[in-house]
Amino acid sequence: MTLTNDFTQKLYENFAENPKFRAVENAATKNGLLNALEARSSHANNLPEFSIDLTSDPVTNQKQSGRCWMFAAMNTFRHKVINNFKLENFELSQAYPYFWDKYEKSNWFFEQLIENSEMDDRRLKFLLQTPQQDGGQWDMIVAIFEKYGVMPKAAYPESSASSTSRELNQYLNKLLRQDAQLLLDAVKAGKDVAALKESLLQEIFNFLAATLGLPPQEFDFAFRNKDKELVKFSGTPKEFYDQFVAVDLDNYVSIINAPTADKPYNKSYTVEFLGNVVGARDVKHLNVDMSRFKKLAIAQMQQGETVWFGCDVGQVSNRKSGLLTLDAYDFETALDIEFTQDKAGRLDYGESLMTHAMVLAGVDLDENGNSTQWKVENSWGKDAGEFNGYFVASDAWMDEYTYQIVVRKDLLTEEELAAYAAEPQVLLPWDPMGALA
Incomplete structure (x- = not known):
């Protein structure tokens, strides 16, 4: 439809007559959108305490590079x-x-x-x-x-x-x-x-x-x-x-979680045109569901080894506080906006892909051995966040915005090893699993 003046006037009046929206307008125009919508409760809900905590070595700084x-x-x-x-x-x-x-x-x-x-x-x-x-x-x-x-x-x-x-x-x-x-x-x-x-x-x-x-x-x-x-x-x-x-780098494999219809679980994938060294091994991934994905990361950390992982770090990320958590900002209370697109939808519609790689340096487990939050070693220097450069990621955030981990082969089942070793499906060059962290 054509946007008529009458329709736009209705939208204008709906906003102007809503005192909540006008209050948010004042806060956001003065302080910025995310500062205005930052949820104080997210800090208390994501304290940096972990049942497995592998390192507190000083973080590195990639500075203005990728x-x-x-x-x-x-x-x-x-x-x-x-x-x-x-x-x-x-x-x-x-x-x-x-x-x-x-x-x-x-x-x-x-x-x-x-x-x-x-x-x-x-x-x-x-x-x-x-x-x-x-x-x-x-x-x-x-x-x-x-x-x-x-x-x-x-x-x-x-x-x-x-x-x-x-x-x-x-x-x-x-x-x-x-x-x-x-x-x-x-x-x-x-x-x-x-x-x-x-x-x-x-x-x-x-x-x-x-x-x-x-x-x-x-x-x-x-x-x-x-x-x-x-x-x-x-x-x-x-x-x-x-x-x-x-x-021995041959002992490590890339595990992904891509819950899209074109990538069935327990199969291997590669991406056309993706690589850097001619003659080296292919970039190759094994796709598993998120529950298994996290269990593999936990198993490696339980044996005292940190985990390389790739995620979409800019999604609901509070860099100032060092929090990666879905409750970081309250859009729903402030603006009646709810983000409901699921992980597969975000991948299919270009809303999300892997943008950043970091290290899983710890995890907090409940009485049943399930993860509740994760310790993340970043590479943005010690002044990023409030924990000397380390971040805290909630388990729900990991579910939604983490796409890749690297784990040892001995942690995989025989079926998973066979699936990884099988001839991979070749994805198109612009597939989101070809994104570079």
């Missing part, structure tokens, strides 16, 4: 290093895998264009929209660790571009789109693109090395542990991984 998936993975590793080597605190270099991920994603982008040069316009536009970005998924960081190893932050510290990545991404994508045109024109002309691709990758490498710093191929590192013992290392990043981290 590297949460890297930070979350390396935070799970650094807790092991801190405990195993009796350190006060320790960080792995987040800038180091960032460099190699940018390099590998550029090559991945080139390969997708060359191998699929006759792709339809929608797929080509999808690739060109964001040739590369800061985000990623678990299997992508595994590919970087397995190929390049890790190193301490002291050996390859942050740069301006790794901490504030907007300019780097802007100009790298500008360069990659230009390169895409050169490559596709060469393919259409029947030319051998191998030499052209090599020259383009040299240009990319030069850009990254100048912007982020040339990563060392070997380095020296030393520290004193809590017992005042001096520990020295000299070698490559891969040797450092083997000596200090020593996690």
